[in-house]
Amino acid sequence: MLSSSTAPTVRVAFDTPAGRSVLEAARRAAGASADDVEVRAVGSPGTVHLPLVAVTRAGRTALHRSVDPNEAAALVSVLADGDVPVDGADEVVEHDESAGDFPVRDGPLSAGVRRTLAGAGWVDPTAVDVPTVDGTDALDALSSLGLRGRGWGDARQDDPVADAWRTARDADGDPVVVVNALDADPKVDGDRLLVGSLTGRVLAGATVAARAVGADDVVVALPEDEPVLAERVRAVGDALDETDGEAGPSVSVAVAEATYMTAEPTALLESLEGNDRIEARRRPPGPEAWGLFERPTLVHTPRTLAAVARAVTTPDDPDLDPEAADPGTRLVTVVGPDRRTVELPTDASLSRALAGEDASFACVGGQFGGLTRDLDTPASAPALRGAGLGTNGSMEAFVAGSGGACPVVVAGRRTRVAREQNCGRCVPCRTGSVRAHELLRDVYDGEFADDRLRELARTMARTSLCGFGRDAARPLATALEDFETDLRAHADGRCPAGVCDL
Numbered sequence: 001m002l003s004s005s006t007a008p009t010v011r012v013a014f015d016t017p018a019g020r021s022v023l024e025a026a027r028r029a030a031g032a033s034a035d036d037v038e039v040r041a042v043g044s045p046g047t048v049h050l051p052l053v054a055v056t057r058a059g060r061t062a063l064h065r066s067v068d069p070n071e072a073a074a075l076v077s078v079l080a081d082g083d084v085p086v087d088g089a090d091e092v093v094e095h096d097e098s099a100g101d102f103p104v105r106d107g108p109l110s111a112g113v114r115r116t117l118a119g120a121g122w123v124d125p126t127a128v129d130v131p132t133v134d135g136t137d138a139l140d141a142l143s144s145l146g147l148r149g150r151g152w153g154d155a156r157q158d159d160p161v162a163d164a165w166r167t168a169r170d171a172d173g174d175p176v177v178v179v180n181a182l183d184a185d186p187k188v189d190g191d192r193l194l195v196g197s198l199t200g201r202v203l204a205g206a207t208v209a210a211r212a213v214g215a216d217d218v219v220v221a222l223p224e225d226e227p228v229l230a231e232r233v234r235a236v237g238d239a240l241d242e243t244d245g246e247a248g249p250s251v252s253v254a255v256a257e258a259t260y261m262t263a264e265p266t267a268l269l270e271s272l273e274g275n276d277r278i279e280a281r282r283r284p285p286g287p288e289a290w291g292l293f294e295r296p297t298l299v300h301t302p303r304t305l306a307a308v309a310r311a312v313t314t315p316d317d318p319d320l321d322p323e324a325a326d327p328g329t330r331l332v333t334v335v336g337p338d339r340r341t342v343e344l345p346t347d348a349s350l351s352r353a354l355a356g357e358d359a360s361f362a363c364v365g366g367q368f369g370g371l372t373r374d375l376d377t378p379a380s381a382p383a384l385r386g387a388g389l390g391t392n393g394s395m396e397a398f399v400a401g402s403g404g405a406c407p408v409v410v411a412g413r414r415t416r417v418a419r420e421q422n423c424g425r426c427v428p429c430r431t432g433s434v435r436a437h438e439l440l441r442d443v444y445d446g447e448f449a450d451d452r453l454r455e456l457a458r459t460m461a462r463t464s465l466c467g468f469g470r471d472a473a474r475p476l477a478t479a480l481e482d483f484e485t486d487l488r489a490h491a492d493g494r495c496p497a498g499v500c501d502l
């Protein structure tokens with residue numbers, strides 16, 4: 001539920017203990033002032049430049065990024081004296097006095113269309129508003145809508161969620177819902193953002209999923225050393241115990257290693273079961289039939305669950321169109337100095353996330369995204385896949401040429417990650433990533449084995465056991481497709497971007 005205030009208000013957006021010390025400093029300063037200043041804890045609106053302090057009086061808000069405790073206390077003092085602290089602000093916006101959502105619509109602090117993200121950075125993250133929908137009705141609605149999973153770490157990734165829900169509901173055993181909040185792709189912030197800023201919305205989606213399959217428990221997998229996120233999850237779990245009239249699921253927090261590989265949904269289950277060697281499991285059967293401790297298990301990311309909550313809460317929103325290939329919106333993390341996560345309708349082009357920033361090429365779709373010069377591809381999963389790009393919700397934009405980036409370096413670094421982080425269980429990924437990395441290095445010695453590289457990328461993509469190997473081939477495959485002239489130039493001893501020492 002969105003909340004608003006017309007009192008002079010300071011919102012401190014944070015998701016770490018360091019941010020909490022800023023909140024406490026603001027509260028001490030407010031307590032020492034004569035004016036009636038409210039200080040609220042919120043999550044990020046989309047930016048990583050936390051703690052972010054939003055100081056509001058009478059429909060005017062000044063935003064200050066990366067604030068320390070002393071600066072926070074000074075901002076509160078200015079507000080208590082009757083002013084809005086605009087000096088040194090990163091942004092100052094005028095808005096409706098009773099605004100229920102983060103009010104910035106342009107620039108580096110904006111976050112796109114703000115539908116799934118509505119309220120992020122402005123409302124209490126732990127506010128709980130569980131839809132009253134019955135589980136069977138929710139499953140039917142999501143099936144008709146064709147809502148797809150969102151993101152690496154979701155057992156449905158880009159596929160419709162309803163099929164897996166039916167399998168879990170009908171399978172033998174006690175179903176369970178696992179929220180994969182490991183936030184394990186270093187290029188993607190969407191899951192962390194949702195768990196930290198709209199914890200209640202994510203767990204409302206998990207509650208809907210639990211009802212649909214008849215699960216009594218929800219396990220939220222978080223990385224180590226995330227006390228603030230864990231605290232918010234537990235607070236929502238406690239609130240769900242009290243508010244969900246039809247005996248809602250119990251919510252627990254489990255800590256798991258957070259690497260790109262260990263976030264693979266079946267690898268996460270291995271980790272949650274306490275196994276020493278973490279590998280992806282063979283499928284079929286998928287986790288929806290044989291998952292955590294052999295129980296039917298839904299594994300979804302916070303991005304998927306927030307989309308579920310929205311789909312059953314506001315089914316008449318125009319972007320939730322059952323005729324669309326990918327109904328709803330997608331979160332896209334724009335990787336760069338003003339790193340932020342924006343929300344795009346799935347028919348909007350990726351370039352909208354850049355808001356005018358320069359880019360001559362980009363890596364789209366996370367750690368194992370695809371390299372492209374075409375940023376007009378729509379943000380929907382089918383469109384991104386059709387263009388050979390990744391769907392894991394990120395875009396790292398590069399400027400080629402002097403002082404910029406080289407696509408051969410980008411592809412090589414990501415192939416090296418595949419080589420270093422794969423679990424070693426299957427040959428196409430284990431051996432393929434090593435050979436692909438070696439052959440890319442050979443390019444710098446004048447040898448460009450293009451046919452062999454293409455064959456390796458194809459084999460990894462088609463025959464790897466899990467999504468890691470299939471996705472890990474993408475930077476190489478797209479470099480060969482769109483940047484072959486750059487590869488040939490390197491083999492001839494020349495880096496067109498002027499980056500590589502040849």
Ligand code: SF4
Nearest residue numbers: 423425426429466469
């Ligand atoms: S594709 Fe890679 S990560 Fe997945 S099982 Fe095979 S070796 Fe492991």
